[in-house]
Amino acid sequence: MxxxxxxxxxxxxxxxxxxxxxxxxxxxxxxxxxxxxxxxxxxxxxxxxxxxxxGDIHVLPVQGNIYMIVAGDVNVVAQVGDDGILLVDTGKKELAEKLIETIRLRFENKPIRFIINTSVRPEHTGGNETVVKFIRNRGLGSGGGTGGDGGGNNTFRLIAHETTSNRMNGLLPGETEAPADALPTSTFFTEKKKIYFNNEPIEIISAPAANTDGDLMVFFRGSDVIASGDVFRTDSYPVIDAKRGGTVQGTLDALNRILDITVPEFNEQGGTRIIPGHGRLCNESDVDDYRNWMTIIKYRVEDMVKKGMTLDQVKAAKPSLDFDGVFAGNAPYIEAAYQDLTTIAKAAPAAKAAPSRGGKTK
Amino acid sequence: MRHANRVKTVGCLMFLAALAAPSLRGTPVFAQGGGGAAASGATCDMSGEWSARSREDYEDRALMGTHLGDYTGMPINDAARLYGHTWDASILSLTTQQGIPHPGQYFMRGPGPNFRMSKVLDEKTQEVVGYSVIGMWGRADRMIWTDGRPHPPDFVESTWSGFSTGTCERGMLKVVTDHYKFGYHRRNGIPASVKAKATEYFVRHGDTMTHVQFTEDPVYLEEPLVRTTDFEINRNQNVGAPGLGFETVDEIATWPKGYVPHFALGTIPDEFAHNWGIPYEATQGGKETLYPEYLQKLKKMMAEQPKPAAAPAPKPAAAKPATKTSAAK
Known part of the structure; x- marks a missing residue:
C-alpha cells in the first residue's frame, strides 16, 4: 500500500x-x-x-547500542550488547567506583571488553585504573597490543592513540607514568582504527593536534552516534593544551570532521547524535554552531594578529564577547588562537578574509 | 520603538483578556485534574486551525525579515549587538544551516505562523495530555505537555521547539519552555541562546486568540523580550501540507572547507538608520529604548542630527523590496 x-x-x-x-x-x-x-x-x-x-551518575539511553553516562561534569559513553560493554573514557578517578556500580547494575553485569581513551586528560583517563582492576577481578586479562594479540574471549583492551599512550607511560617530557593498570594496551598512530563489536562497525578516528596531540573520536556506525571526546563540548570553549601539542586549527579540523560524518534526520536535528566530552547530548546543528563560533573567533584574532596587536590588546578587544555568556574559559582559547596564529599557523594558507560590506568599519 | 507601548501594556492586555473570556474563568487544569475537566470540556481548549494577523511589523514578520542593524524594540545587550553586527546572512548558505527552521524563541512571531493546534489524547483514558502545534516555519513542530510531567535535566538534547509544559491559568493556557537550540530573537542576527526560557500565554476569545510570549535570555537580553501576536480561526486552513523538510544543496562552490561567513569586528551596520533617518544609537536596542521616557532622548537626538539632505525618504514598509542588506530566510 x-x-x-x-x-x-x-x-x-x-x-x-x-x-x-x-x-x-x-x-x-x-x-x-x-x-x-x-x-x-x-x-x-x-x-x-x-x-x-x-547520585552524580546518570544514564541516558541515546540510540541503538549507545548510552551516555553523565559522570559529574564528564561524559562517559557505553556501547552495550551481547558481546559485552565498550566504554569510551572512564571519567574522573573519584567517581570511578560509582561508575562501575552504575554500569554493573544498569547493564546486568555484562563484561567490559573495551575501553577507549579519547584524550590523556585526567577527567577522561582518571577512572582507568579502578575500572581495569574491576575487570581483572572478574578474571579478564588484558590482551591486545599493537601486534594484534588475539587474546581469546577472556580479554579486554584499553585503546588509545600512541601519543596518549606515550604520555601516560611518562615517555614524553613533562609527563609522569600512570599506574600500570591505567595504561593503554592497544595503540595506533594512523588516521583511524576499526573494530567490530556488538554487531556494529566502530571507527576510532584520530584528531591530530586538536586539544592535544592524541585526541580520538569514536564513531559507532550502526548506532549512528559519535563520542567526540573534548574536541566538542557544550560547557566551555575548547581547552587547547598547547604543551601537549594541541592547536586551534586542529580542533577546528576535528569539528569539521564530525560535520563530515553527521546526517540530521530532519531540518537539522535528530539523526546522528554526538556525545560531547562535557555537556548535553547533541546533534549536527549544535556542532555546527560550535564550529562556526570558534572559527569566527579565530578569524577575529587572526585579523588582530595581522594588525600587529599584542595578546593583551587582543584580549582587551574582547573578540569572544558574543559567546562568553554561553561558554566558560574564553581567555585560554584566545591565548591559544593567538599563539597558533603567531607561530604555527604562519606557514598555513591564510583563511578567507571577511568580505567588506556597505556599513562602516571602525 | 514599535514594541514599546506593547511592553508597557502587556499586563493590562492579559488582565483584560482574562476578563473578556468569562466562560473560561476559573477552569481547572485539565488532564492533571484527573480527567474531570477534560470530560466536561470546560478547559483551556486552544485547538483549531489558527491564522496569524500579520498587520504589525509586517516587513519583519511576513517578508524577508528586517534589516541588518535594526534592533529597535529589542532589549538586547552588548553581546547580542556584537553578534548581530558581525552576522552575515550568507551563513545560511552553509549546508549545515540551510535546513534550520525558525527556532522556538522566534517562531510564534513570523512568518505567520499559521498553525494547527490539536489535542493529544492518552489512548486508553482519552485524557488530554497535551497539544501538538504544527505549522511553524520550517516545520519546527512543537509539543506542549499538559499532563504534569517534569522538564528534563540539562544534559538531554535541545530542539528547535524546546521542551514545553502547559497549565491552565485563569482561562489562559500558560506554557513554559526551555531546552531550546541556539536560535534567534529576530531574523537579522539577534541571537537567542540555549539558556533562553519562554513563558507563553495563549488567550482565546472565541474565534480569536492572543499569544503573549515573555522570553528570558540571560546571555543576550537585558530584560525579558515581550511579544504579543494575534490569531484567528481559519476553518478553511489546513497547515501541514505534504512536506519532506528542507533539502540542502551546494550553493557556493568557492568557499574553502570550514569557511564560515561573517563580517569583521568593528562593522557598523548603519544602513537602516541612514535609510530611515533615525539616529544610529536609537536603532541599537537595549532596554532603555523600550520605555516612553526614551522618546525625549530620541527627540533630542533627532533635533541634533544633521538634516539628511542625502537621506532618502522612507518608503512604505510593505512596498519596500528586499535588498541585499535584508536578512534572508
Whole structure:
C-alpha cells in the first residue's frame, strides 16, 4: 500500500520533536520505567533507583547500542550488547567506583571488553585504573597490543592513540607514568582504527593536534552516534593544551570532521547524535554552531594578529564577547588562537578574509 | 520603538483578556485534574486551525525579515549587538544551516505562523495530555505537555521547539519552555541562546486568540523580550501540507572547507538608520529604548542630527523590496 507522504513525514516529525522529551522523561521517570521492565525485577527498589540515577551518575539511553553516562561534569559513553560493554573514557578517578556500580547494575553485569581513551586528560583517563582492576577481578586479562594479540574471549583492551599512550607511560617530557593498570594496551598512530563489536562497525578516528596531540573520536556506525571526546563540548570553549601539542586549527579540523560524518534526520536535528566530552547530548546543528563560533573567533584574532596587536590588546578587544555568556574559559582559547596564529599557523594558507560590506568599519 | 507601548501594556492586555473570556474563568487544569475537566470540556481548549494577523511589523514578520542593524524594540545587550553586527546572512548558505527552521524563541512571531493546534489524547483514558502545534516555519513542530510531567535535566538534547509544559491559568493556557537550540530573537542576527526560557500565554476569545510570549535570555537580553501576536480561526486552513523538510544543496562552490561567513569586528551596520533617518544609537536596542521616557532622548537626538539632505525618504514598509542588506530566510 502506498503510504501517504504527509502521514509519514508528520509522524517522523512528531517523533523527532518529541525525542528530547522522551529521553528526558526516561531519565526523570527512570525508576518507574524500570519497574515495568521484567528484567529489573531481580533488583531491590534501592538498586532500581540507582539504575538511571546514581547520585552524580546518570544514564541516558541515546540510540541503538549507545548510552551516555553523565559522570559529574564528564561524559562517559557505553556501547552495550551481547558481546559485552565498550566504554569510551572512564571519567574522573573519584567517581570511578560509582561508575562501575552504575554500569554493573544498569547493564546486568555484562563484561567490559573495551575501553577507549579519547584524550590523556585526567577527567577522561582518571577512572582507568579502578575500572581495569574491576575487570581483572572478574578474571579478564588484558590482551591486545599493537601486534594484534588475539587474546581469546577472556580479554579486554584499553585503546588509545600512541601519543596518549606515550604520555601516560611518562615517555614524553613533562609527563609522569600512570599506574600500570591505567595504561593503554592497544595503540595506533594512523588516521583511524576499526573494530567490530556488538554487531556494529566502530571507527576510532584520530584528531591530530586538536586539544592535544592524541585526541580520538569514536564513531559507532550502526548506532549512528559519535563520542567526540573534548574536541566538542557544550560547557566551555575548547581547552587547547598547547604543551601537549594541541592547536586551534586542529580542533577546528576535528569539528569539521564530525560535520563530515553527521546526517540530521530532519531540518537539522535528530539523526546522528554526538556525545560531547562535557555537556548535553547533541546533534549536527549544535556542532555546527560550535564550529562556526570558534572559527569566527579565530578569524577575529587572526585579523588582530595581522594588525600587529599584542595578546593583551587582543584580549582587551574582547573578540569572544558574543559567546562568553554561553561558554566558560574564553581567555585560554584566545591565548591559544593567538599563539597558533603567531607561530604555527604562519606557514598555513591564510583563511578567507571577511568580505567588506556597505556599513562602516571602525 | 514599535514594541514599546506593547511592553508597557502587556499586563493590562492579559488582565483584560482574562476578563473578556468569562466562560473560561476559573477552569481547572485539565488532564492533571484527573480527567474531570477534560470530560466536561470546560478547559483551556486552544485547538483549531489558527491564522496569524500579520498587520504589525509586517516587513519583519511576513517578508524577508528586517534589516541588518535594526534592533529597535529589542532589549538586547552588548553581546547580542556584537553578534548581530558581525552576522552575515550568507551563513545560511552553509549546508549545515540551510535546513534550520525558525527556532522556538522566534517562531510564534513570523512568518505567520499559521498553525494547527490539536489535542493529544492518552489512548486508553482519552485524557488530554497535551497539544501538538504544527505549522511553524520550517516545520519546527512543537509539543506542549499538559499532563504534569517534569522538564528534563540539562544534559538531554535541545530542539528547535524546546521542551514545553502547559497549565491552565485563569482561562489562559500558560506554557513554559526551555531546552531550546541556539536560535534567534529576530531574523537579522539577534541571537537567542540555549539558556533562553519562554513563558507563553495563549488567550482565546472565541474565534480569536492572543499569544503573549515573555522570553528570558540571560546571555543576550537585558530584560525579558515581550511579544504579543494575534490569531484567528481559519476553518478553511489546513497547515501541514505534504512536506519532506528542507533539502540542502551546494550553493557556493568557492568557499574553502570550514569557511564560515561573517563580517569583521568593528562593522557598523548603519544602513537602516541612514535609510530611515533615525539616529544610529536609537536603532541599537537595549532596554532603555523600550520605555516612553526614551522618546525625549530620541527627540533630542533627532533635533541634533544633521538634516539628511542625502537621506532618502522612507518608503512604505510593505512596498519596500528586499535588498541585499535584508536578512534572508
Amino acid at each position: 502506498k503510504r501517504n507522504l504527509f502521514e509519514r513525514s508528520s509522524a517522523r516529525r512528531v517523533v523527532g520533536a518529541l525525542a528530547a522529551a522522551a529521553i528526558g522523561v526516561c531519565v526523570a521517570a527512570g525508576p518507574a520505567a524500570a519497574q515495568l521492565n521484567p528484567s529489573y525485577k531481580k533488583y531491590s527498589a534501592s538498586q532500581i533507583a540507582k539504575i538511571f540515577d546514581n
